[in-house]
Amino acid sequence: MTVDGYSPNSQTAPKRSGHWRAPTATGPLNATVTVPGSKSLTNRELILAALADSPSRLTAPLHSDDSARMVDALRALGVGIELESGDGLYGDDFLVTPAKPFRGDTVVDSGQAGTVMRFAAALAGFAHGDVTLTAHESALHRPMGAMISALRDVGVDIDDGARWTLPFTVRGRGHVRGGEITIDASASSQFVSGLLLAAPRFDVGLHLRHCGDRLPSIPHIDMTVESLAHRGVHVERPAVGEWIVPASSIRGKDVAIEPDLSNAAPFLAAAMIAGGSVSVTGWPAHSTQPGAMLSDILSLMGARVVRRGGALTVTAGSSIHGVDLDLSAAGELTPTIFALAAFADAPTTLYGIGHIRGHETDRIAALVGELRALGGEAHELEDGIRIVPQPLHEGGWRAHHDHRLATTGALIGLAVDGVEVDDIGTTAKTMPQFPTIWQRMLDDSDRVDSAEAMHSL
Ligand SMILES: O=C(O)C1=C[C@@H](OP(=O)(O)O)[C@@H](O)[C@H](O)C1
Ligand SMILES: C=C(OP(=O)(O)O)C(=O)O
Secondary structure, X not given: OXXXXXXXXXXXXXXXXXXXXXXXXXXXXEEEEOOOEOHHHHHHHHHHHHHOOOOEEEEOOOOOHHHHHHHHHHHHOOOEEEEEOOOOOOOOEXXXXXXXXXXXXXXXXXXXXXXXXHHHHHHHOOOEEEEEEEOOHHHOOOOOHHHHHHHHHOOOOEEOOOOOOOOEEEEEEOOOOOEEEEEOOOOOOHHHHHHHHHHXXXXXXXXXXXOOOOOOOHHHHHHHHHHHHHOOOOOEEEEOOEEEEOOOOOOOOEEEOOEOHHHHHHHHHHHHHHOEEEEEOOOOOOOOOHHHHHHHHHHHOOOEEEEEOOEEEEEOOOOOOOOEEEOHHHHHHHHHHHHHHHOOOOOEEEEOXXXXXXXXXXXXXXXXXXXXXXXXXXXXXXXXXXXXXXXXXXXXXXXXXXXXXXXXXXXXXHHOOOEEEOOHHHHHHOOOOHHHHHHHHHHHHHHHHHHHHHHOO
């Protein structure tokens, strides 16, 4: 099945669709949006389903570059993944039949997906033969050294040509020893998640300790622990930064994937920039997604936030407030909060996010550079960004091969006429429908506003 012309299992490099003039808002928003499934949950559940002792069904999963890369990687390792129509608005369910055994002599191309390069690397040791892991050239810079080191410590044989980065080859032996190891996960929580996901299938399980000076994205590690628990694997956490995973079987399960709350963020933030209200449907009452923090963050920045009937509604306040915010738990929200800060009533400092320099691009440098190009004022800090709101003017906004940079350009363009995003197609990494749903949010708002104007005549 295709969604807006996007083929979920395309083997090609990320498709790029050229320049896009960001639509400006002509009045207050009044729209309800449904976003596709969570990238982080989809790719975790694909891994766990591949390792499980019986088949699993994933309902309403994400279909995007990142999930297609995970599907391709697992199929290359011998996992059966079928598409079957379900209730999801944005594509089929996944029916996953675990690999028995995992095949080797194959290549895994992670594209730009951090979850694929880290999670599939942890699985590759189970293969019977070599697995070469690589990525799109724009993602080869992403940190892998600590992961390579940790995998060696649990007994995985890796040939990385002494470069500590992608591409590298795992010489799979059909099993992984496991044991007690230490990792510096300060560059990415995904190292920890990748190891925890594979750990129940290690010969002796895993006792993992983090030794770095900071641990980013803790909710994403909680998500891993919760996903494992749902499939019968109980991870002990004797201290912060320490996890014990028993060797055990992983249950096959039917799992409903939550909407992607980080991808909902630009839509909710749009209401604060353009005025009015935006609701996102299917907002979970409890979630380990860092996007669950949006209720508190957007309230702090001056919005009214209400969850009613399963939808989260954000309504603009009288102004957007500048804030000092530790975003270490939710680094992937930075580009959206940055856009809000550009229109705030006071300066904003975002900190605890030094590691996002190793995301799809150096997000700190890229956000600062793009805002300055539109006349804005922003400063790189070692561990964050300071934004001092200034009047902005038209101009180009480079996405830097980064889906969240592209959506930041869209947000700024709501209030600044003539913002041209150079590569809106990069949103296909996690939300190929972004430009369509964005435009629909604006069109629906115009329709409601004109209907209300007619009614008041
Ligand atoms: O485990 C996950 O699904 C993710 C963890 C985080 O990675 P980092 O810890 O590298 O920031 C997050 O930014 C990324 O978008 C998704
Ligand atoms: C950092 C991100 O992605 P990845 O899963 O590739 O790390 C992101 O989506 O913001």
